[in-house]
Amino acid sequence: MLDHLIKGVTVVDGSGGPAYIADVGIRDGRIAVIGGQVTEEARTSEDASGLVLAPGFVDPHTHYDAQLFWDPYATPSLNHGVTTVAGGNCGFTLAPLNPARPEDADYTRRMMSKVEGMSLVALEEGAPWNWHSFGEYLDALEGRTAVNAGFMVGHCALRRYVMGPQAVGGQPTGEQLSQMVALLHEAMEAGAWGLSTTQSSTHSDGDGKPVASRHAGPAELLALSRAVGEHEGTQIEAIVAGCLDQFSDDEIDLFVEMSAAAGRPLNWNVLTIDAAVPERVPRQLAASERARKAGGRIVALTMPILTPMNMSLGTFCALNLIPGWGEVLGLPVPERIAKLREPGVRAEMLRRADSKEAGVFRRLADFGRYVIGDTYSAANEGLTGRVVRDIAAERDQEPFECIVGICANDDMRTVLWPMPTDNDPQSWSLRQETWAHEDVMLGGSDAGAHLDRMCGAPYTTRFIGDCLRGRKLATLEQAVKMLTDDPAQLFGLRDRGRIAEGFHADLVLFDPQRIDAGKATLVHDLPGDSPRLDSKAIGIKAVWVNGVESIRDDVVTGAVPGKVLRSGQDTRTVSTR
Secondary structure, three states: OEEEEEEEEEEOOOOOOOOEEEEEEEEOOEEEEEEOOOOOOEEEEEEOOOOEEEEOEEEOOEOOOOHHHHOOOOOOOHHHOEEEEEEOOOOOOOOOOOOOOOHHHHHHHHHHHHHOOOOHHHHHHHOOOOOOOHHHHHHHHOOOOOOEEEEOEEHHHHHHHHHHHHHOOOOOOHHHHHHHHHHHHHHHHHOOOEEEEEEOOOOEOOOOOEOHHHHOOHHHHHHHHHHHOOOOOOEEEEEEHHHHOOOOHHHHHHHHHHHHHHOOEEEEEOOOOOOOOOOHHHHHHHHHHHHHHHOOEEEEEEOOOOOOEOEOOOOOOHHHHOOOHHHHHOOOHHHHHHHHOOHHHHHHHHHHHOOHHHHHHHHHHOHHHEEEOOOOOHHHOOOOOOEHHHHHHHHOOOHHHHHHHHHHHOOOOOOEEEOOOOOOHHHHHHHHHHHOOOOEEEOOOOEOOOOOOEOOOOHHHHHHHHHHHOOOOOOHHHHHHHHOHHHHHHHOEOOOOOOOOOOEOOEEEEOOOOOEEOOOEEEOOOHHHOOEEEOOEEOEEEEEEOOEEEEEOOEEOOOOOOOEOOEOOOEOOOOOO
């Protein structure tokens, strides 16, 4: 007997092949039968005529490492059809933790709060912190999540475990490097998907210092990469400063050597596509071309939507990452306001923001294109939803001067929404062209991070809705393949990413006439009443994880059928050699 039968549904199976109408039966967590008219009895069934059944979406770049403890449903990703998430990215993980230094857990929480925009209160109150080894961390999640989750092990955690506070600023001795490599081996034996690391200039810890992995030299990174190649079903994920704009020659050399040394794919985040900077895409993809010749593979993640991201002059956000801005925006609020009111200070900040060193953050400096979000003072009444350029013209001010005045009225609490500069037809055409590249993959949501600043998790539903009823830059079959089979193949996921008999029943059922994502709204539902941006799923009828219904009509069922996906056991090797 089948557990559930979905009748008369339009199947888009993830292969990229044409959609077809069939009955799909689920039994014991797997897809048991696909046929024209399935007659086998089922405990439950539903008529899905006019609806589409696709494989569950795979999000290749998340930071759900902590959130899964207080939110086993990985919301809003699961609502938007994501059934498998990859965590432990960018060199940051919650394990391993050295049992001889209990204070390392506090250091890790403060680092994650700063570098990934997670609520410190939620980190302190929402996770048990009852592990030391990476395997113990995975065990702590086993059996308590509604999504499947796999994790890289973070370079910063490896360094901190072995070197302690010297991990920031120091270089390992030969013995310490051997210990790091051994610790990485131990993590992968327990199921880590491989190594993640960062050399990005934007990544600082809770003390404002460059995170541990930024101090690693090429020899250390290559030693760890070689270790990755000794385990089945492993990968590398890496970030360098050039990921945000354009790689330097040294960064390309490093990526190529790391991937070739491991004989494993290396993916990086995120390829920003903008027709105003036409040289960026060819430069970034040159790394992929060189890697293939050297026996490696470098995969660029890119988002198929424009992710709304709010800004503030009051709390840490991307504006703090503009060269020279952090020093001013990090001052106590009264001093910050006084400093920002000085014309010379503003002029120098704008000059730095428009310089080449600002890279991709240059786009944030067009303050006339900002929209005012939430305001908190009588002086700012009626400004919400208005464009700064218009307000500044009324007040005979420069846009940045105007924003400073508005924010000062709210004691810097004003929410600011920058309008995207790359929403033109030329940029969308360039995206469509770039998605076809064999080493470009959709992803980069950062779901679980930067919680009150951005909401990338709904990229799946928004992209499919755009393909069906908007720009139509890809067919439905192509769009589903890019969200399912492509990442499943990159990670070597066993029996996932397609609708096929014998595969795990990770499925999403949706209405093609309605599928979309709602507007990002601020909610206070984290531990400690901390805020985050959320987005309702539109047109998602149901989501199954390992054959168990986990979402119905955008509401979680309470089931936690997800599995911790471990390398070798749940992933196969994707060799580049």
